[in-house]
Amino acid sequence: MEIKITKTTSPKAKPADESKLGFGKIFTDHMFLMNYDEGQGWHDARIVPYGPIPMEPSSMCLHYGQADFEGLKAYRTESGRIQLFRPEQNMARMNVSNDRLCIPQIDEKFCVEAIKKLVEVDADWVPHQYGTSLYIRPFIFAIDPMLGVHPAKHLIFCIMCSPVGAYYAAGLAPVKIYVEQNYVRAVTGGTGFTKAAANYAISLKAQEEADKAGYEQVLWLDGVHRKYIEEVGAMNVFFVLDGEVITPSLDRKSILGGITRKSCLEILRHKGYKVTERDLEIDELIKAYDEGKFDEAFGTGTAAVISPIGELKYGDKIMTLNNGEIGPVSQMLYDTLTGIQWGKTEDTFGWTVPVIG
Structure with missing residues (x-):
């Protein structure tokens, strides 16, 4: 599946002080989206400017909680290399969650490539200071506009990214x-x-x-x-x-x-x-x-x-x-x-x- 890329025309200012990033409070310029529709499967893979995702108030995820997610990071080395850590394990685990929650299986290799492409597009957001990283959040949620408890037939897979510092403010302190x-x-x-x-x-x-x-x-x-x-x-x-x-x-x-x-x-x-x-x-x-x-x-x-x-x-x-x-x-x-x-x-x-x- 081809990944279409639409870059933002209004890039956000990058954090000036990487020592004050916190965790999960700042988001990059772009996100990955892909839709699932019954009979068509996963389709329309795209990287677009980060922003709101329109949904009906009746979207099933809001009422019945059919949603799961993953978390991984991209790291910038001293040589300037940007790398991921075991992303294939995250996508394999996501399919375990998908199976239990009656969410259609994803193509794990393709989704790893989608993560890599999104990080490449937002590479300038990967922080430089040791101990910082780019947190990556893939997630899937049901968007069927109806009230009824059954497996969704329409879903969205999204990946968003956030430059982060230490999860705990005190760092490695017990x-x-x-x-x-x-x-x-x-x-x-x-x-x-x-x-x-x-x-x-x-x-x-x-x-x-x-x-x-x-x-x-x-x-x-x-x-x-x-x-x-x-x-x-x-x-x-x-x-x-x-x-x-x-x-x-x-x-x-x-x-x-x-x-x-x-x-x-x-x-x-x-x-x-x-x-x-x-x-x-x-x-x-x-x-x-x-x-x-x-x-x-x-x-x-x-x-x-x-x-x-x-x-x-x-x-x-x-x-x-x-x-x-x-x-x-x-x-x-x-x-x-x-x-x-x-x-x-x-x-x-x-x-x-x-x-x-």
Whole structure:
């Protein structure tokens, strides 16, 4: 499919100070759009000036939440090369979400090419400062103008981009995590393993209460037994217990299979760490903490890359980890991943995809 390009005649001013980009607040000059109509399939691929997308008030996505998304980044290296990190994994995962939400499958290779073309068109928006990047948000939503609960026959696939700094204002400083006991994010058979838009709306109430208590993120427990650790609101989660790196298994289909999570597992195993994917009870963490065997914890995700955890609160139990400082495993993973992403470290895994340079 050909991608038609219409460039803006009114380009926006680029951010003057890349140290103040924030996250997801500024958007580039262009976006990619592609339509789906039953009987015609995905068609009319185009890059157009960034702007509003007209929709009927009756559009099904607004009423029934048939929408999903992905998140990845483009990085500018010191040599001026612009590259992506494992974009094919994001598009493959998007099709997993699509299948669960009855959204038509996308051509993964074509959509990677669409991402590359959009980044190429908006290449001047990829920031230069180390630690910054161009966040890329592909998403799909149903636009059938009718009220009726059934799979959509008309949808839009959009990709938009945003130059970003660190996800957390404090950068790599350890975050405080609140273990949620009252609300449930996902259950086996649900949509927890997908990037369904509604998953994030479901998490907002718990996040609001965590904020009030002075905590940056929520750690979710499983929705049935309320004892197995699942994931943090915006990240997968890892724990180092007595030298063993443990992360919750994906087997129950209630946890998102993160691209950064997968990359961390591959790096850890490549470097010879003892790594286990399994069910992990919150009581096991408490026992390890009381015995002095809870070495460190960290979250992983595209937005923050690695987010060390300095404190966990479960009920009245407050666990301070590694003296509130980043641990050695977290630091190694952060250095390795960002080194590959920003071109400071040789990519021996073959994960980067060049766009320019």
